[in-house]
Amino acid sequence: xxxxxxxxxxxxxxxxxxxxxxxxxxxxxxxxxxYRQTMMRGLELLIYFNNNVPIDDSGMPEDRFSAKMPNxxxxxxxxxxxxxxxxxVYFCASSFSGNEQFFGPGTRLTVL
Amino acid sequence: xxxxxxxxxxxxxxKGGISIINCAYENTAFDYFPWYQQFPGKGPALLIAIRPDVxxxxxxRFTISFNKSAKQFSLHIMDSQPGDSATYFCAASSLGGxxxxxxxxxxxxxxxx
Numbered sequence: 001x002x003x004x005x006x007x008x009x010x011x012x013x014x015x016x017x018x019x020x021x022x023x024x025x026x027x028x029x030x031x032x033x034x035y036r037q038t039m040m041r042g043l044e045l046l047i048y049f050n051n052n053v054p055i056d057d058s059g060m061p062e063d064r065f066s067a068k069m070p071n072x073x074x075x076x077x078x079x080x081x082x083x084x085x086x087x088x089v090y091f092c093a094s095s096f097s098g099n100e101q102f103f104g105p106g107t108r109l110t111v112l
Numbered sequence: 113x114x115x116x117x118x119x120x121x122x123x124x125x126x127k128g129g130i131s132i133i134n135c136a137y138e139n140t141a142f143d144y145f146p147w148y149q150q151f152p153g154k155g156p157a158l159l160i161a162i163r164p165d166v167x168x169x170x171x172x173r174f175t176i177s178f179n180k181s182a183k184q185f186s187l188h189i190m191d192s193q194p195g196d197s198a199t200y201f202c203a204a205s206s207l208g209g210x211x212x213x214x215x216x217x218x219x220x221x222x223x224x225x
Contacts, residue, residue: 044215105155
């Protein structure tokens, strides 16, 4: 298995632009998680899905952030409009039935 | 707010020494405590985990010590090696497993020759 796949690996955009991050979980996994990592705040859970249904989005910072999981093999995290304070590394992770989470390589987002 | 406090922020240990990272939590409902290891440019990966029904778990050179009454747990790395240089995160969950983990802020460990 290729593991969790995230794209793009790096994204540089200007303030106000829409940003879409993509994730393909490991086949057969029923949980998908989106995290944000910064030096100041560490690793924060933004939202997680179970069987494509959002279970807890209490970590989503504000309405500018949205996440979808249209099917078991694909999820997106969208930021619109983006702001410089959104600059961070965004990780997607997946797991099977609440077991070990497997993280993707992350997307490094820079908002100028 | 559920929090997991981790210390130290950074740690330098000589090769062959013991590395110790500490975490403390507030929520008594937490019942699963994993440690994740992250190398530069990579996502975190599960290293070892413990449940509160035991006070210690050992896997190779890595040991978790758990003190339920003090609400503290720690990671010990014996015979630390340069390849152990990474950032380590403690975490906790109240759902018995890996759903909704609350992570500590991380410890950057450097093992020097």
